Amino acid sequence: MNNDIFQGLLKSSNIFKNKEVLRPSYVPDILPHREKNIEELASILVPALKGETPSNVFIYGKTGTGKTAVTRYVGKQLSLKGSELNRTTYFIYINCEIVDTQYRVLQNIANHFMGDWGDRIPFTGWPTDEVYSKLVERIDNTGGVVVIVLDEVDKLKGDEVLYNLSRMNNDLEKARTSLIGISNDLKFTEFLDPRVKSSLGEENMIFSPYSADQLEDILGERAKQAFKDNAVGNSVIPLCSALAAQEHGDARRALDLLRVSAEIADRMGSNVIMEKHVRMAVNKIETDRVKEVIHTLPAQSKMVLKAAVIGNQIFDTPPNTGDIYNVYKQLCMRTGMDILTQRRIADLISELDMLGIITARIISKGRYGRTKEIQVATPIEKIEEILAEDDIIPRIPDIRELKLKIQSRLL
DNA sequence: AATCCACAGGAAGCCCGGGAAC
DNA sequence: GTTCCCGGGCTTCCTGTGGATT
Numbered sequence: 423m424n425n426d427i428f429q430g431l432l433k434s435s436n437i438f439k440n441k442e443v444l445r446p447s448y449v450p451d452i453l454p455h456r457e458k459n460i461e462e463l464a465s466i467l468v469p470a471l472k473g474e475t476p477s478n479v480f481i482y483g484k485t486g487t488g489k490t491a492v493t494r495y496v497g498k499q500l501s502l503k504g505s506e507l508n509r510t511t512y513f514i515y516i517n518c519e520i521v522d523t524q525y526r527v528l529q530n531i532a533n534h535f536m537g538d539w540g541d542r543i544p545f546t547g548w549p550t551d552e553v554y555s556k557l558v559e560r561i562d563n564t565g566g567v568v569v570i571v572l573d574e575v576d577k578l579k580g581d582e583v584l585y586n587l588s589r590m591n592n593d594l595e596k597a598r599t600s601l602i603g604i605s606n607d608l609k610f611t612e613f614l615d616p617r618v619k620s621s622l623g624e625e626n627m628i629f630s631p632y633s634a635d636q637l638e639d640i641l642g643e644r645a646k647q648a649f650k651d652n653a654v655g656n657s658v659i660p661l662c663s664a665l666a667a668q669e670h671g672d673a674r675r676a677l678d679l680l681r682v683s684a685e686i687a688d689r690m691g692s693n694v695i696m697e698k699h700v701r702m703a704v705n706k707i708e709t710d711r712v713k714e715v716i717h718t719l720p721a722q723s724k725m726v727l728k729a730a731v732i733g734n735q736i737f738d739t740p741p742n743t744g745d746i747y748n749v750y751k752q753l754c755m756r757t758g759m760d761i762l763t764q765r766r767i768a769d770l771i772s773e774l775d776m777l778g779i780i781t782a783r784i785i786s787k788g789r790y791g792r793t794k795e796i797q798v799a800t801p802i803e804k805i806e807e808i809l810a811e812d813d814i815i816p817r818i819p820d821i822r823e824l825k826l827k828i829q830s831r832l833l
Numbered sequence: 834a835a836t837c838c839a840c841a842g843g844a845a846g847c848c849c850g851g852g853a854a855c
Numbered sequence: 856g857t858t859c860c861c862g863g864g865c866t867t868c869c870t871g872t873g874g875a876t877t
Contacts, residue, residue: 523852550853722864743840766865768841784841788875791839
């Protein structure tokens, strides 16, 4: 009996050299196929190095097209060049998915400038306009150019912040600011206050999705740093690239695929990543996603999902909305959970459809109505397994009994 | 061609919790 | 603290509809 359980696990990996470079947060030094965008953004920002105000920029592109990476890269270079030329340039990056209110954005920016000032602005308590004037005061004191990046701007609550930030130059005497807004929602600008829209959109940049070939280059570049020599099978990188290219050319997805494939290969004690590991990774990523989605579902939605699962087992033909609703009602009665209306359940079914755990397509049965046919998209056992971990969802010991009950009620 | 099923899905409004403003 | 407002979950009521049946 060997009690040294960690010994085997501790054995150094045969595959990884540096796993960090595959993580989504990593900003690489080389960004293949984004030279043009880098150049464009740089030429927009270069006035900062001459002490002039750069135009505001709005950057649009789907997830995983390198928006954030390019922006951070250019920002880094800008700060470097700035200190080299003895020009005060600040580059502030804010992710609006995390910092999403007017107050917190202003406070966050202001606290970048406390170095010689010392006093922090508390995360709550002050009136918002006081935070604003403090911010103006601090920025003015730097006497330089401040570039503010708002990543995922569409997640921001209200456009007041954008308005205030975009007209901040009016309140500044010695310093200047410019804004970069990043979004993956093109429609976002339509809902903006026209004044904000025009000032934020002085310059527009669009990041197009990567093609499979381009993804190959990106993965190849990272693989060199991440893996030991000869650890990657020939067809692995092309395969990962092709798979990711199918879904709107998302580089993050491609990298995830490669990383998870490598982890699987590593765990299986293989010295080299092979195609089969990639196939397994596709599966793992998908089931992890489904698991996550189901776990975070609200109770009523879980109940509807359970009803859909049972419905698919009870009925001979694919169940429709009404069938699912009947099953759902039975489930609720067993648990004492509130029974919602069919209208609401129809919406919940649509949501589950959007999330990709079930498929619901509208069909017409002529005389016998128009409804949605509902099928469970993921393997039923897998969903049952995940739902079983939840104590809200009733276990149904005898499906036949339930079946009879529902059938008799229908007649 | 007209009918009519079993819903889809839009519109309006209620209720409630949480956060901002006073 | 109170008041106000907003958004999300939900209900009620509604109109619209593809195509088998009559």
